[in-house]
Amino acid sequence: MTLYVSNLAFQVTDRDLQSLFTPFGAVNSINIIMDKATGRSRGFAFVEIPDAAGENAIRELQGVDLQGRPLSIAPAKPKRDESDGGFQPNRNRNRF
Template identity: 50%
Template sequence: MIKKMYVGNLAFQSTEDDIQELFSQFGEVKSVNLITDRETGRSRGFAFVEMPENEADAAMQSLDGTSFEGRNLKVNEARPRT
């Protein structure tokens, strides 16, 4: 089963490729969606990453609170939109 994770507190210069590379050490990354401002096109500092469940759990446990590009990441399971 695929799990979707929220990745927050990203540096504004982080790219989808940077995030993919970071998470790929834990397994197969199905998708990375870096959220950008509609008007400016700049990163809003968060993304969503999809991975198989066991690999996602390992990534969340290992990466939450760690430093990436000078920022301490917040990584947890994404909540459905309401």
């Protein structure tokens, strides 16, 4: 299961997240998303952990303070296909 972890303080490291999630199960990977222009964290990450461990982590860590910020944790949504440039036509528009 891949978890979306948001509201991270900019100084949170992989090691911080590893320490936080390891009590729930083996952490397979951690990916803190960095801003390409500044090299600074964008304040969210993806943590890959076994399914049952992920469900427990969501339940137990939701809102927990990490470096002064309450965490928000949810199952990650599948990556959106952007091969069309991300364009989503407005299907509710009236056609003439």
